[in-house]
Amino acid sequence: MIARAAMQTEIVPPTVDGADVEIKLDARRVNFFYGDFQALHDASLAVQARKITALIGPSGCGKTTFLRIFNRMHDLTPGTRATGEVLLDGHNVLSPDTDVINLRRQVGMLFQRANPFPKSIYDNVAYGPHILGWSKPQIDEIVEESLKDTGLWDEVKDRLRRSALNLSGGQQQRLCLARALAVKPEVILMDEPASALDPIATLRIEELMQELKKRYTIVIVTHNMQQSARVSDFTAFMLMNERRAGEVIEFGPTDDIFNRPKDSRTEDYITGRFG
Amino acid sequence: MATTRTLFDQELAELKSGVVRMGSMVEQAIAESMRALVDRNNVLAKEVIARDQEVNELHRQLRERAFMIMATQQPVARDLRLIVSFQHMVLELERMGDHAVGIARAALRLNDLPQLKPYIDLPKMAEITESQVHEILGAVIEADQDRARAIAERDDEVDALYHKIWDELVGFMVQDPANVQRAAILLFLAKDLERIADRVTNIAEDVVFLHTGRIVELS
Secondary structure (H helix, E strand, O other), X not given: OOEEOOOOOOOOOOOEOOEOEEEEEEEEEEEEXXXXXXXXXXXXXXXXXXXXXXXXXOOOOOHHHHHHHOOOHHHHOOOEEEEEEEEEOOEEOOOOOOOHHHHHHHEEEEOOOOOOOOOEHHHHHHHHHHXXXXXXXXXXXXXXXXXXXXXXXXXXXXXXXXXXXXXXHHHHHHHHHHHHHOOOOOXXXXXXXXXXXXXXXXXXXXXXXXXXXXXXXXXXXXXXXXHHHHHOOEEEEXXXXXXXXXXXXXXXXXXXXXXXXXXXXXXXXXXXXXX | OOOOOHHHHHHHHHHXXXXXXXXXXXXXXXXXXXXXXXXXXHHHXXXXXXXXXXXXXXXXXXXXXXXXXXXXXXXXXXXXXXXXHHHHHHHHHHHHHHHHHHHHHHHHHHHOOOOOOOOOXXXXXXXXXXXXXXXXXHHHHHOOHHHHHHHHHOHHHHHHHHHHHHHHHHHHHHHOHHHHHHHHXXXXXXXXXXXXXXXXXXXXXXXXXXXXOOOOOOO
């Protein structure tokens, strides 16, 4: 854990009454390329620990690309390249010496569509701990704890050996979250986690996020601006520049972004004046 | 980039136009209630009282409309501020209409009695408040926060006149108990004018909020 002064990046990280804040993830002037095409330009973002930071912006503005850099998911796409720094507790995750497997344990991810393994509910959650070589009693304990943390335990405790694919969409998404929590991450990245869910399941996820942020740092990409306004503490608005590379236009407390945005482009976007 | 909320923009424009229309009705009611007093015109006073129903009805319609826009359009930022401000403005205007009715009722009672004194400061006070109401509607139309702040500053002039009138009328009461009834009615009337000016200040605060997103106290 590193506590540092607020002024760290070009986009000024939000502060609370000028006090030092704990920055968990600090992206500094990140540029990202798909081959010759630049998808991100000098994107900076200081993510506070145990807060929810939302990335919003129109389609193609690079918010998912930015999110995926935080745990090096882009490594899985050939021909991509990231420059700049993404400091996780002070260590640059983009440096070649980063243990990517460990990084993805520390920085878990929840995707747009629930993607449970075609295995039992228990095995889905136990998968990570099993790979990490934890003992059976430890795994039993962590499975129960993770399912409780995601509010699933009471719903599935009597059918842990049944296929995860029989769960509802909302339950599957919470199972995937439990799977991510089981390996004790510090940061959870969420890429439109509720976009495929009905309103009730969506609210369930949002309530869960409020509980989880007491222990985890959360970064969420969402197209749903009302969701961003409801759940996040901080919001970053991204937009494509004239060369179609995504940039962070404005970053601040969600209250300010949705009530008193400083940049007219932010205001135009959140009020739906362009699209 | 293309504008994507044409219908929403149209709804906001209609709401704004309704607020201004309501403001004009109230402005007229205040002016006519004072004229009913000065000219001792009971017919005009009764007209002001009767027409308050139209103001109340427009108030109801505008509140419903604002509520509907909020429910269906999920406004944020300046749009949300606009609707919230309009909702508050129409509430203030409705109350101003009630004050105009108060003045008209006072005029009806006073017009049947011998005039206590020549009306000098009351029309002065009314002139300032009427001008404030007119000006604040202009500031709403133009969304001009500097103008709104300047209008709010004139509240001090109204307060000074109110205190002067108060002292004078209390003097009349002390002088002769036969003056008490008329002086008391005039005091209530002066209070109505003073409250109208206060409500103008509240609307000025809404105009500033509309611009800055900050809730300010201008009084």
